[in-house]
Amino acid sequence: xxxxxxxxxxxxxxxxxxxxxxxxxxxxxxxxxxxxxxxxxxxxxxxxxxxxxxxxxxxxxxxxxxxxxxxxxxxxxxxxxxxxxxxxxxxxxxxxxxxxxxxxxxxxxxxxxxxxxxxxxxxxxxxxxxxxxxxxxxxx
Amino acid sequence: xxxxxxxxxxxxxxxxxxxxxxxxxxxxxxxxxxxxxxxxxxxxxxxxxxxxxxxxxxxxxxxxxxxxxxxxxxxxxxxxxxxxxxxxxxxxxxxxxxxxxxxxxxxxxxxxxxxxxxxxxxxxxxxxxxxxxxxxxxxxxxxxxxxxxxxxxxxxxxxxxxxxxxxxxxxxxxxxxxxxxxxxxxxxxxxxxxxxxxxxxxxxxxxxxxxxxxxxxxxxxxxxxxxxxxxxxxxxxxxxxxxxxxxxxxxxxxxxxxxxxxxxxxxxxxxxxxxxxxxxxxxxxxxxxxxxxxxxxxxxxxxxxxxxxxxxxxxxxxxxxxxxxxxxxxxxxxxxxxxxxxxxxxxxxxxxxxxxxxxxxxxxxxxxxxxxxxxxxxxxxxxxxxxxxxxxxxxxxxxxxxxxxxxxxxxxxxxxxxxxxxxxxxxxxxxxxxxxxxxxxxxxxxxxxxxxxxxxxxxxxxxxxxxxxxxxxxxxxxxxxxxxxxxxxxxxxxxxxxxxxxxxxxxxxxxxxxxxxxxxxxxxxxxxxxxxxxxxxxxxxxxxxxxxxxxxxxxxxxxxxxxxxxxxxxxxxxxxxxxxxxxxxxxxxxxxxxxxxxxxxxxxxxxxxxxxxxxxxxxxxxxxxxxxxxxxxxxxxxxxxxxxxxxxxxxxxxxxxxxxxxxxxxxxxxxxxxxxxxxxxxxxxx
Numbered sequence: 001x002x003x004x005x006x007x008x009x010x011x012x013x014x015x016x017x018x019x020x021x022x023x024x025x026x027x028x029x030x031x032x033x034x035x036x037x038x039x040x041x042x043x044x045x046x047x048x049x050x051x052x053x054x055x056x057x058x059x060x061x062x063x064x065x066x067x068x069x070x071x072x073x074x075x076x077x078x079x080x081x082x083x084x085x086x087x088x089x090x091x092x093x094x095x096x097x098x099x100x101x102x103x104x105x106x107x108x109x110x111x112x113x114x115x116x117x118x119x120x121x122x123x124x125x126x127x128x129x130x131x132x133x134x135x136x137x138x139x140x
Numbered sequence: 141x142x143x144x145x146x147x148x149x150x151x152x153x154x155x156x157x158x159x160x161x162x163x164x165x166x167x168x169x170x171x172x173x174x175x176x177x178x179x180x181x182x183x184x185x186x187x188x189x190x191x192x193x194x195x196x197x198x199x200x201x202x203x204x205x206x207x208x209x210x211x212x213x214x215x216x217x218x219x220x221x222x223x224x225x226x227x228x229x230x231x232x233x234x235x236x237x238x239x240x241x242x243x244x245x246x247x248x249x250x251x252x253x254x255x256x257x258x259x260x261x262x263x264x265x266x267x268x269x270x271x272x273x274x275x276x277x278x279x280x281x282x283x284x285x286x287x288x289x290x291x292x293x294x295x296x297x298x299x300x301x302x303x304x305x306x307x308x309x310x311x312x313x314x315x316x317x318x319x320x321x322x323x324x325x326x327x328x329x330x331x332x333x334x335x336x337x338x339x340x341x342x343x344x345x346x347x348x349x350x351x352x353x354x355x356x357x358x359x360x361x362x363x364x365x366x367x368x369x370x371x372x373x374x375x376x377x378x379x380x381x382x383x384x385x386x387x388x389x390x391x392x393x394x395x396x397x398x399x400x401x402x403x404x405x406x407x408x409x410x411x412x413x414x415x416x417x418x419x420x421x422x423x424x425x426x427x428x429x430x431x432x433x434x435x436x437x438x439x440x441x442x443x444x445x446x447x448x449x450x451x452x453x454x455x456x457x458x459x460x461x462x463x464x465x466x467x468x469x470x471x472x473x474x475x476x477x478x479x480x481x482x483x484x485x486x487x488x489x490x491x492x493x494x495x496x497x498x499x500x501x502x503x504x505x506x507x508x509x510x511x512x513x514x515x516x517x518x519x520x521x522x523x524x525x526x527x528x529x530x531x532x533x534x535x536x537x538x539x540x541x542x543x544x545x546x547x548x549x550x551x552x553x554x555x556x557x558x559x560x561x562x563x564x565x566x567x568x569x570x571x572x573x574x575x576x577x578x579x580x581x582x583x584x585x586x587x588x589x590x591x592x593x594x595x596x597x598x599x600x601x602x603x604x605x606x607x608x609x610x611x612x613x614x615x616x617x618x619x620x621x622x623x624x625x626x627x628x629x630x631x632x633x634x635x636x637x638x639x640x641x642x643x644x645x646x647x648x649x650x651x652x653x654x655x656x657x658x659x660x661x662x663x664x665x666x667x668x669x670x671x672x673x674x675x676x677x678x679x680x681x682x683x684x685x686x687x688x689x690x691x692x693x694x695x696x697x698x699x700x701x702x703x704x705x706x707x708x709x710x711x712x713x714x715x716x717x718x719x720x721x722x723x724x725x726x727x728x729x730x731x732x733x734x735x736x737x738x739x740x741x742x743x744x745x746x747x748x749x750x751x752x753x754x755x756x757x758x759x760x761x762x763x764x765x766x767x768x769x770x771x772x773x774x775x776x777x778x779x780x781x782x783x784x785x786x787x788x789x790x791x792x793x794x795x796x797x798x799x800x801x802x803x804x805x806x807x808x809x810x811x812x813x814x815x816x817x818x819x820x821x822x823x824x825x826x
Binding site: 032033034036037038041068070071072074076077079080081083084088092095099 | 328356359360361363364365394395396398399400401403470473474662663703704706708
């Protein structure tokens, strides 16, 4: 009897601990019309951003956003457009993280999704692009 | 010998050569010039003060005119090197403080004086390792003053080099000082300059010439490159009020001041006003911008709080194209007004008080506006748009003609009442083609950060023929008219009360329960129900080149949901109406319906038989689609064990069309419709 009870308890403990490991992983590739609209908007913009990444005018931040690193790399006449691109890109990124969290049914995951993406963007960045590490700009 | 052992020793001197304070900081380099000047004037007074036989003095505090020395030690050695040395813990002059000041006065050389200090601290900037060298030797044709130091504005983290050489005129109080080789140089700033400086009894006149100067803030969003120009400043103190004026003449270079870009030089800015701490009053500022015109402004600015207490801006007879490119386009880049081609003239008046817009007036004369993306355009636009915080104003807008997308707009006169943050008008009528779009009971208001509005709309009959031609659609006949009961927009949500109804093809198409979330943001969502009654199939099929069908069409789309304007949900059925009217379908239409049904759909009829007849009788035909995300579950007017019936024939000759593929992707279904309606598909009957 005691042995059976022990077995039940043991199984229960095992089950509980295994449940903790069943971590619900976020589907970062979740797709809804809204997410696909944001991605399309970002892809269109990326064509314009690419040369600014290569020139070191902008870089990837640690929190999954982009920032102006050296506006001096861009002629004065194009600085307004650059600032606009960065602002729009960041607005899209915030929306993307939020919508992916919503699509996963866990709006509260937005922060974690954002930090996962931050790493992804940097991994995917081309050589020569800049990204932030511990607040400082690093050339990839 | 004067020996001062008391705690405080005060030396008073009745005469000051020049009493000067540069009253305001209109120009970035101004604080440094100010520092240079005040140091110089202090020094000018010095030789006389120390023209004593032998002085040795220590004191906790020495006050000398506006100069205060603390923990000072003065040693004058007339017997040996004829030098006077002053060391002080701090030297304070006005708001500036020199720490660890070391002053060396060489009396033998008649006279040189060197002031060194560890740092100078002022409210606006810090300087370290300053050297102020005054050369009064008779061997020089003219005495000179040299100043150099590393300086930085208090708010900055970067140090910059500052230097300037001035020739001291014979009459220091009334002659012009010529200062050359001025340089303010740092990591993001390089301003070579010269300055001519004329002291006034109670004021100053200065003319600064800068050549190929450049500067930028850390972000690069406030920057100038290769700037060459001249700044003329003058200031006079009358009692406690400073009267000042300045002229800025910008001859070369470009300037970016987020979000504005000034690429064309040849701009002049003249400005005059008064200063009485802390208020800076700009009585008149004229900005002549190349390619735009003349803007004049006045303002009251509190320099302590940095608040603009009152601003008035006037622009008369300004070139609308230049005004748009320089000022409006950068602000409106992402909006529908961001890519316009404009011409005409504009007057503009704007007043702000205590950070609150007070009034505004924009008059546009004979302007042409054309969206480069082709979305809209107006010809000969005239507008009078006043606004007043304190009372209602009547606004008018008229144009001779225009277009919205490809829809031509006729001569239009609009008026509305604007009251603080709301705008109302009982009626707006926009002539479109041979009809008009009428807005009634229009009211809009800005509440908090959002906009709230409601309106009713009525479409006065427009001939479908011209409407379809204008939009490049297949030619249609008849007239379209309709109405929208009440539409409200609040909290980023658009809601329609009642039913929006349009009459066309002798029947009616109506939309109800319309709601749009976030219509102008990212990811808009639309919810609605649609009904369609008594649509004349003859007219419809002729229009869309489908192959003739005689009969009446009705349809219902329930729980339609669009996300980002793409359908993701609906229960739709489109079918022919029962009744005693003619029900005939042409051979070609049968082929097209078969194609619409997709693979496996078959006309249950011997092909040889089909060939003999141009048209057939039918009892009913219809298609339904239950859309869930991207998949549509198709159905017809009846179910069969293996599929559904799309066309149910009747009498002789009759035809039956059955569908077998129940699930089809929305994309494929759209592609099928596209293939059929583009008219390229020709029914081929073997």
